[in-house]
Amino acid sequence: METTRRTFLGGLAAASVPAGAGVAVAAMPTAGDYHVGQENPDLIAAYADFNAAQSEIAAAKDALEWLADEWKHVWPLAPEELLECANAERRSTYIASVAIESDLVGRPLMRDTEALTKRFTPAQRRSLPTTCFTLWTEDSAKKRLAEWEAYTPKGRTPKALANSQARKEKFIFELTRRVDLAREYEAATARVKLASGVDAVQDRVAMAGTRCRAACAEISRVPARTGEGLRMKAEALLFTAQGLFDAECLQGGLMRVMGFYQPSI
Template identity: 45%
Template sequence: MKPMNQSAGEAMAIELPSMSRRKLLLGIGAASAAAAVAIAPDAHGAAADQAQGFSSDQSENPDLIVAYQKFNDACVQLEEARNSLEWLADEWRHQWPLAPEELLLGANAQDGRYTMPAERDIIGRYVVRDTSGLTKRLAPKFRRENRKTCFVLRMAAEERDHLKRWKRSTPTGRTEKALARNRAYRIKAIRECELRIQLADHYEAETARLRQVSGADAARLRVRDADILLQKAADEVSKCQACTVAGLAMKADALTVTAGALMKITKSDESPLGQIARFIESVAEVAGRVSA
């Protein structure tokens, strides 16, 4: 077992999703292009107007330009909040302890398959740890086939409930030998439960202390608030009417940033959702080329 005070820096933490810088730069470029359309529509020339299918006197909706600028500001704010959170994780990585082996339960918790809490780092990412040293509870075959994984954790409160049940239990047996064996098993289970409670109390107290002194909880709240602000800004963009290709680029960009994961899942689907996702992606690509 690795000591409780050993850093979790040796473990691999799954990264939080971050805002695509390419999308951010594309968005700023689209906003600049839209502003140019709105302020000086004649500057594009007749050839550009013909290629885009718009008359030379067409300008972008100023409300959309303002909303999209707010969206860009929200993108920057979220990116800064996420960068600060990841910087904090790097700063505190080597002080964050790995959970004691006695507290580890189900493996592959990084897949989100369990309802119980999984081992995480100081900013809430799954900790995918090396299994080679976990010889008390993992078979050699499992360690060979699963070099790194994330575990579900036994928590102090849950272990206290187990301890109460064990203490209330009354061993039985059909024979004196069976009764003695069950009594010994009960005593052993109670002692192991008490040890896990002690370890869990210490681990939970130390990780809570580190989150507090590092400001990790506050940093995570800033990311959450920035993400909420971004969603609201994207919604405002979606409610504004677009009058030019640059305006369509703004609306498509806002949607791909906030609904990118959903679009990735559905764009190969044959349903209307897939058709919508592919259309939005095409608009973003075409409008991005025109605005470049």
């Protein structure tokens, strides 16, 4: 049997009503009540803004990709003394407080391990040819340095006390160097970021994303009058499902989100 707009709406309504509430289905407006072919102009405007924002996001991301390639040859690598844990690219998504080595646009920077002979054995380098590292930052090194400076050496014997004192001095020396290296490295990356103008392009991506989310929220609120309007809403909901929009778009249940238009009598 050919599916018409009337049968589609009736089927959707039946699926949304609990068993035993058939009267509610019969009370649904008919296709003629929806002014077929006359879509809500507010919905059309919101959908146009939604599409424009998506185009702007794509253009801004392309600009970011271009910057990353254009400035790759001058982007500094972190000194080996600042490298901490490997496989940081697998953890950066859920350990936001831990700094990782990244490129100009903030993507995990994958390092060749072949030259890291002090850190990895030959077998480890073969099994892990490239990886991303977490980093010591100036702030994290300063914090650890302050802890060691405040540490009181302990030992039951003069030899144990001397070893504890030597250990404290060793860590203070290493952490003082890390503070200096991290300061220099962070200043170097800041200079490249400033020269490249990457912050402005990242702001452009963020602003387009904000505009896109606002358009999605508007699409969810504005009633649809035609099947084409329902398609617009469904497209916005797909983006919501992908995590690109606020949960506000899904509040109130399917019928409210789809925004069936019921003209006043």
